[in-house]
Amino acid sequence: MVERIEQIEAEAKAAIEAASSATDIEEARVRYLGRKAELTGILRGISDLPPEQRGPVGSTGNKVRKALEGLIEAKVDSIRHAELEKSLAGDRIDVTLPGSPARRVGHLHPITRTRRMIEDVMVGLGYQVMEGPEVEHDYYNFTALNHPEGHPARMLQDTFYVEDEQHVEQVLLRTHTSPMQVRAMEAAPPPLFMIVPGKTYRRDSDATHSPMFHQVEGLAVGEGITLADLKGTLLAMLREIFGPDREIRMRPHFFPFTEPSVEFDVSCFRCGGSGSLDDGSRCGLCKGIGWIELGGAGMVDPNVFGFVADSGYDPDSVTGFAFGFGVERIAMLRHGVGDLRLFFDNDMRMLEQFS
Amino acid sequence: MRVPYGWMADYCDPGLLPRDLAERMAMTGTEVERVVTLGPPSAEGFVIGKVLDVVKHPDADRLNVCQVDTGDAGSADGGRTIVCGAPNVAAGQTVVVALPGAVMPGGMKIKQAKLRGVESNGMICSDRELELGEDHNGILVLEDGPAAGTPAAGVLPLAEPVLELEVTPNRTDCFGIYGVAREAHAISGAPLAPAPWDGGPIGPGVGSESGDLERLGDPAGAVKTADRARVLVRDEELCPRFTARGYAEVKVGPSPRWLRSRLIAAGMRPISNVVDITNYVMWLTGQPMHAYDLDLVPEGELVIRRAENGEKVAALDGNDYELTDRMVAVADRNGLAGIGGMMGGSVSEVSDSTTTVLMEAANWNGPNILRTSRDLGLRSEASSRFEKQLHPDLTLRAQAVAARLMVEVCGATPMTGIVDIAAPVPAAEPIWLRAGRVERILGLAIDTDRQARALEMLGFGVQRDGKDLLVSVPPDRHYDVTREIDLVEEVGRISDLDRNLPATLPSGPGRPGGLSRQQVLQRRAEDSLRESGFDEMVGWSFTDPNEKDRLRLDPEDPRAGAVRLANPLSEEQSLMRTTLLGSVLGAAQRNLSRGADRVALFESGRVYLPAAAFGPGPLGGDFPGNTRPPFNEPQHLCGLAVGSVDPSTWRGEASGADFFALKGVLEHLAGSLGTAVSVERIPGAPTQPFLHPGKSGVVRVDERPIGWIGEIHPLVAAEYDLDCAVAFEIALADLLQASPVGEEAYRDFTPFPPVDRDLAVLVAEEMPASSVLAAVRDSGGELLASVSVFDVYSGEGVGEGEKSLALRLRFRAPDRTLSDEEIEPIWSGIIAALEEIGGKLRG
DSSP: OHHHHHHHHHHHHHHHHHOOSHHHHHHHHHHHHSTTOHHHHHHHGGGGSOHHHHHHHHHHHHHHHHHHHHHHHHHHHHHHHHHHHHHHHHSOOOTTSOOOOSSOOOBOOHHHHHHHHHHHHHHHTTOEEOOOOSEEEHHHHTGGGTOOTTOTHHHHSOOOBBOOSSSTTTEEEOSSSTHHHHHHHHHSOSOEEEEEEEEEEOSOOSSSOOSEEEEEEEEEEETTOOHHHHHHHHHHHHHHHHOTTOOEEEEEEEETTEEEEEEEEEEOTTTTTSSBOTTSOBOTTTTTSSEEEEEEEEEEOHHHHHHTGGGTOOTTTOEEEEEEEEHHHHHHHHHTOOOTTHHHHOOHHHHTTOO | OEEEHHHHHTTOOOOSOHHHHHHHHHTTTOEEEEEEEESSSOOTTEEEEEEEEEEEETTEEEEEEEEEEOSSGGGTTTOEEEEEOOTTOOTTOEEEEEOTTOBOTTSOBOOOEEETTEEEOSEEOBTTTTTSOSOOSSBOEEOSOSOTTOBGGGTSOTTEEEEEEEOOTTOGGGGSHHHHHHHHHHHHOOOOOOOTTTTSOOOTTSOSSOOOHHHHHOOTTOOBHHHHOEEEESOTTTOSEEEEEEEESOOOOOOOHHHHHHHHHHTOOOOOHHHHHHHHHHHHHSOOOEEEEGGGSGGGEEEEEEOOTTOEEEBTTSOEEEOOTTSEEEEETTEEEEETTTEEBGGGOOOTTOOOEEEEEEEOOHHHHHHHHHHHTOOOHHHHHHTTOOOTTHHHHHHHHHHHHHHHHHOOEEOBSOEEEEOOOOOOOOEEEOTTHHHHHHSSOOOHHHHHHHHHHTTOEEEEETTEEEEEOOGGGTTTOOSHHHHHHHHHHTTTHHHHOOOOOOSOOSSOOBOOHHHHHHHHHHHHHHHTTOEEOOOOSEEOTTHHHHTTOOTTSGGGOSOBBSSOSSGGGOEEOSOSHHHHHHHHHHHHHTTOSOEEEEEEEEOOBOSOOOOSTGGGTOOSSSSOOSSBOOEEEEEEEESOSSOOBTTBOOOOOOHHHHHHHHHHHHHHTTOOOEEEOOTTSOOOTTEEEEEEEEEEETTEEEEEEEEEOHHHHHHTTOSOOEEEEEEHHHHHHTOOTTOOOOOOOOOSOOEEEEEEEEEETTSOHHHHHHHHHHHHTTTEEEEEEEEEEOSTTSOTTEEEEEEEEEEOOSSSOOOHHHHHHHHHHHHHHHHHTTOEEOO
16 A cells, blocks of 8 residues: 555656646646545545554655645746746837936036035145135225235236226226135134135136136145145145146246245146157147146235234244136136137036036 | 347347247246247248349349349359349349248248249348338348348348247336346346446447446537426326436438347337337337427426326327326426327427437336226337336436437437436335245245345345345336345246245144035035936126016116126126026027027026125125125025926926926925925015016025025016026025034834825815915824825816815824824814815815
């Protein structure tokens, strides 16, 4: 009898193994485990067996029954999965079609992006970011920056004045972000490390001059600050903006509110400062010079400290440097924008090129 | 300032290629805009020729066949054959020949060529062809002297390099050739000749014993200047010094070639020898001059005084100028004879018939000249120097050089003495340059000897006192170098700073850098609009006075314009904007006209309003500093959408942006700052004239109004060629103030489940949903966790003039699961509150 059970087991296993559909497996289940199945009959008739056979037959029969139940269950699962896979494989989409955007993607203006980048670099060097008024008193834009009344340097920056019957020529659109040097020093004693990004205005308009443009001013005042520190600071900033291999060049210049004054250039990032490209042609970016002019800087003139002496700025105990440069210029260089006026035209075909 | 290299080399030849000199000058503080070459690109192939013979060309009336000795093999046998079309060519002339191979200005290369059958072996040149002058009536004919075959460059400034300097306004000394030569000396170390007023050379045609005052001061038996000219200075503040010298027997005529060539190279037009001398002296010394025909000055009397308002003067440029009493004039007995420091008058202009000349070298008040120049809209070479404030002592230098030239060039007899009316000038005190000062400022040690040497080469007087230096300043640096720090700069700029200065970082601010809270949140706000699909734009701060009409603003509205420019570039840019809306509408219009099918733009920028309330913070217009800004400049955010905000895709067409789409953007913006805005229609409050009155509202945060949102009024939209647009504008600082970002306090949340209940209420059509929600909230008590509208319905089943709002209410207690019995009384209270505002519960 035990042998018969083992025979049944072998047959059933083969049948289960061979089943390839839900129907096949159900047939196998009915045939080998159903009410009319032989194994079921054997187990049902155990009590009719001689006592010495009841034990072995019962235990073998139940073991086989359990094993077959497990096999059938596993087979059912496997057949279901296969059928699911089959139906999924037929349920196709074209994955190459564009996704449905959560929202349209907008873009920040290249001036904003450039300004933020500069801010982040300078914040990393320990600077605060400050804002100041664009419509400003003459005092802050000129007088306190050591441009006395009638100083020819006032002519260097063609100024927009505000119509104001009470104060003729006393209110103007700031021609640089430098007025905030004085405001910031009035507001806080040294040490002071700050930058001022913002709009500035000059009465000038062509492809390279816009009557409105953006500058970033920098000011560092404390004990023992030198022109060499200015050079190091500008170099660190320019390398963040234009790449780690950049060099800086400072050319003596004149600004009324710094002494000594310099203009600073960065080595050309297209030709590496050589002035010529790999094919031997002249570099168009730096015009073959190897350097790109960026801005003005210098050591804060003691006369400027004189205007903020009450806030603790004594030229015998502190020195400082200041610098300024154009945001558009950096953006034009970094992104290859050829015409300054494009920044204020706001054509979306331009704006959407900058993410 | 144009500096012909050869002229500068009279005083200092630095022995550098012009472009290398330019580079060195740029690195020491004098920008060289460019180096140009006058005339042919190279002097190669240009030689002196002697015209031996001229015969008519057999086949051309206007051409001559010349035989020219050019001192070379090509002209050995009876001369070189050159065909020449000039009418003035004649045998015996000394001319300039361009030999085959020479390159003319503009790049044309001279070749052997047959002209109507006659072989021509070169070209005889005119002034104009060599860019030496404007004369093109014929060939250039030189005085006899140079031998045939002499390189022409030895005689004429061919291929003359000219440095175009961009002189900074403090460096008045570099507005004269001699000052530039001294700079070249300091840069290169090459020797410097004495100054032209101090025994140095004056020009190629002028004897070397120069224009020193002592020699020419008192020719025996001559007339005295003071006998012929009387000068009164009535305003010493405006005219600190006036010097004048008379000349008799002046022969007015064209200047000699060398003088004309130098003026042309310097960019000036030769006029006559006397006028040319004034210009030459100015270019050489930096001190402008003016020449009067003394016979045309009644009684020789000149008065320097303030002009009267409305007084007119006919100036040398042919224009009449009307002066004011802020300007200084030179008057003769009959009226004005010039505008001080600006331009002479035509009344006593030097002409061909002039024989007696008064040479003026005066000093004027710089700021006053600057203002006069601006007020008159007139800028001359003289005024551009005087406005930077010259030193009064330069006047006598100019007189010394001019005297020599008047004698040599015009054959004039100088009158004895110079009329010199001078206000006292405080002597320049010597300045100490203390040991260690240079290093303290530059961060680079330069030893005392090198400091002293640098200053001496720049023309300063230096006395040593241990490691300190006592420095005296020459007159032409008087106004520029007044303090120790100025000496530091002088030492620094010629110490090859670029190469030697280390790059270090300052020891540090002592506190971390960073963005302010406002700045952090501003970025977040801008980023949120970007995330919502809006492109950021940057509009002009300027606007057009007509914008207020396009926006339908009342002329009395403060937004009709607060800041008006006195000198705008154009009327279209004469006001500062008071709203960003005009800029954004304009940009939308431009984009649509260029083919965009939808627009979603935002701007984060300032508006310019009357100075009233400032703040909060810099974004609200409250800037640091002792003096309030003259106007209020709060930062605004303005967004505008035309067409869809979300994109159309292959799955379906996007719907056009409407009020609610934009309100969603605004809510996203507030949400990204951790706060919320509400939009209300405040009864009785004025609506924005540029918005659709039925589809717009006030944006509020914490009950405070911060801006507006709505559909653009169709009349305004039409002004900008838009069909339908929705927009908002808010004051950024006010929104940021409500943001709790970074300051949120954690509140425990409950594990007990909420109970949700819905209701539908009928209310009057015009009842705002916010009032219904407020009634529910106010009556719901602490257990009402939230309430929201999930449907709005009007139409069938709802009465005329009514709408049905479906609300979802969520109740929750922190410490227990709520039972229906607990909710029931609250529910009744809510129903009662809704009935109180006229609501009827639906079925």
